[in-house]
Amino acid sequence: MKGVERRLLGCVPRWVTVVLGVLAAGQGVLVVVQAELLVRAVAGLDAGPLPWLAGAVAGRAALAWVVTVVAGRAAARVKRGLREGLLAVPGAGPSGAGSPGGRVTLLTRGLDAVDPFFTGYVPQLLAACVVPVVVLARLVSVDWASAVVVAVTVPLVPVFGALVGMRTAAVTVRQWESLRRLGGHFRDVVAGLSTLRAFGRAEHQSGVVRRLADGHRRASVRALRVAFLSSLVLELVCALSVALVAVPVGLRLLEGRMALSAGLLVLVLTPEVYLPLRALGQRFHASAEGVAAAEEAFAVLDTSAGSPVVGSAGGRVVAGGAPEIVLRDVTVRYPGSREAALSGVSLRVAAGERVAVAGPSGAGKSTLLLVLAGLVRPESGRVLVDGVDLADLDLEAWRARLGWVPQRPHLFAASVADNIRLGDPGAGDARVVEAARAAGAAEFVAGLPEGYATVLGEGGAGLSAGQRQRVAVARAYLAGGDVMLLDEPTARLDLRSERLLVDAAVRLLEGRTAVLVAHRTALLGVADRVVRLEGGRVAGEVARGEVAA
């Protein structure tokens, strides 16, 4: 058993394991009782036991029902725990399994694949441990000769299963790579269909698709021929064991050395010993996908355990009003990167001053804003707010004084109004409308199907880039802090949207301390002075007049 499976099993509460074990024992007893009653009715040609038989059947059904419910609930609980854990892990990267999209897939579909492990494999594992023992105990008391045959052959099932499994694993690993390549071809050409069409190669690929799909079939069948061998072997072992028991029983009945009822009972009970073991193998294979998903989830949870939580800070709160912000020799290095994102940056932003930061991409402009927002902690150097170190400030209270307009603001799956009042959920409609007006968003919001109550789709779909930026400005305006951080809010806007946003920014920055990252002249005009960053260092300063010229 791999570590992941052991860890998954560890997620099951102990009482669930105990309950499932007891239920498995109960099922084993009922299997015996049911067989006994059936044999008594048949061998005695007696309808008397039939109501009891029906009762035993009902009991078995009830137990099966309880098992599935308990296992299903345990699965739902474990998944919920994993989901909440994954939601709490910060810092999803931009792509791959760690990206927000990949994480969401893992959270929903990925973890759903874990179901078969809990509802199938775990109960079957307990049943495989308990039921054969119970049934075998009854067999011993009926006919010890048959019981010996069964007891000798039962271990063959796991032994053969393991042997064949090892052999096939080696073969399938070797074939896996080519299988994956052949199987992925269809996805590849469908994804690149427009490129094929653009170069007039779609027709040619049509034949290739069929040829490679056929190659994939050939390789698959070759691999399956070996993979199915394990079930074949197990099936043969079970079937032959039943035959091994049945034939001598028949001969002994013939010689009058055995009662019909005993013979029938042996015959009915024997397959029940092998059944749970054989089923365990199938359940194990069915849970493989879920185990892989769980492995991925555990990996994400483990990486987060090692990374420090950004933003646990001191408890000082400084008085309101537009503050002075001073950076002294601030150096920032992201984990896993040798180059510093910011190195020895010193900068003074006077109270109520608006400083623009310009420079090539990768110069550290956005990092500077993240440091000011307390989202990234500097490796060395200090950030002083009215003379108090940011590290000593109460981060919540500091952030309550911030307005933030990022380059790509996230719009939440909520109404426009709730998106605007993100920083102050108690804000009334009048304040929301006022903020929207100041941000130049009132006009387009009025044009939405349900105005401020319009629910924005996933990630705020349905709004243009410029409209999204203006919602973000309204958000910052309503939050009403005395420090504003703007990160290239006009970078992707057309000229008209840019003009509207710059007008809104003028209103937003009125009487506030502000740091804005900007490229385009229109927004730079809002600033009192422009600081150039290059390679993480301050490379000079441009007065406002020079920019406008």
Place this chain on the structure above:
Amino acid sequence: MKGLRGVDGSGAVWGAVRPHAVRLVGACAAGAAAELCGLGLIAAAAWLVARAAQRPELAALSLAIVAVRGFALAKGSLRYVERLAGHDAALRALAELRGRVFDALAAARPEGRRVRDGDALTRMVSDVDAVQDLLLRCVLPAVAAAVCAAAGVVVCGVLVPAAAPVLAAGLLLAGAVLPWAAAVAGGRAAARAAAEREVLAVRALDVLEGAADLAVFGAAGRFAARAGDAAAGLERAERSAAGVSAMVAAAGLVVQGVTAAAVVWAGLGAGAGEVGVAVSALTALVAVEAVLPVASAAQRLAEVRPAVRRVGAVLAAPPPPGPLPSASPPSGPLEVELRGVGVRYDGGGVGLDGVDLRVRRGGRVAVVGASGAGKSTLLGVVAGRVPVSSGSVLLGGCAAGGARSPVRGLMQDAYVFAATVRENLLLARPDAGGARLRDAAARARFTEVVDALPDGWDTVVGAGGRGLSGGQRQRLLLARALLADPPVLVLDEPAEALDPVAADAVTRDLLESPGGATVLLVTHRLAALDAADEVVVLDGGRVVQRGRHDELLAVPGAYRDLWEAELLAA
């Protein structure tokens, strides 16, 4: 095969399966035979034991002894054969289906395609794979169950005629009523879970993607709680789904046990002997057990039905009007002319609005503007991939949009295939020789990339292959576009993801190189545009400025603003 036909709009899907129907029937037969052997094994063993108790001659039993051993061996072997033959047949059908679906997708006109279509295409891939599930997990178990059920009723009818209707009723209950109920109740529970899953996905994306916004606005706790609520809601929905499957499993056991008991009762009532009662009772147990998997097959059928319907819809689309574009376009540059071209998207958005543009044969035009200004749409119109709502596009004086489009190039959705670097390039011109290949690579600054790859030109790249960096990938795509050497070359941000110096050098080279195609080039860097015959500035789908680089810099306006921004960021 009934289950397959039962799915709406699956006639076209069935068409792809039909050529392999014989193999499929063979697999079904093997599966049914395996179930029958299981039935025979138990029936023969029961008969052997019950008859032996009456102490006949050994000879009377020898046939049953052989039968028990034979059935035991045959059951396992037949099951193996069934699984192999079933996968073989299903994969054959899948290969045929993939070919047909690819043809249908390739032939479909790309009417008003938007970016999101990429998702629909990749979903089609899993939809096609669902057909394999339909065959292996729905059709095959259903056929085997039906055969085994029929055989069980026959065995019962021969030995104890009175018990046969009882068994038939039990089998009907297990094989028809129970699956129907499972599919209905399970479908309802699954739909609820799917809805809750959707809610969780949206809220989780809010928490993960909007983490920075939430932290700064002090809303992280609130939104985390919202996502937690969604996770709890999903847990509740999953619990009720677990309840349904628990009921189905329990009901199956009840039906099995009650049927066996009722068969015994009927047999005893009819005065049957020990042998008959024993064999019919055990036969009933095995027959019902063989039928029980139909319930999960029915649930699976409900799940794959929408996928099969989507595949059917793609296949049922009318055949293409003409042949697919051929590999080799006519040679020599062509004049490009746009007259009052407007593009309107389905959602009401405007892509282009009254654009007039004329590029002489062999001319070099650069298109600039903010994102969303309509640059890529303009190239799409010239390439015939975006249908125009008004106005017309003329290539060499003829209306564009024919099957043999003379326009090739590098578009935003250009794709690197899982193949060698050489194959990825030769896609553009399969008959190109080594010299041409190297020349295109050199012009795209791709040669140094190839030299750095472990297997050079034979390195496998793309999905599952070696990863290329953004800049390497871009140079591969540009080299491919240059190798195509079409009459009209359209390039959408050809130097994107290259460092500024290299980007400007590549752009200048593309604009300056003598001879060759008419070039339309979209770029966001202006430094090399003095090499262009004309620069067109788009904004909001309209041409707001046009002229040579230095002319545009001489007047205040959008182009000069962009230029100053670029100088500032340099």
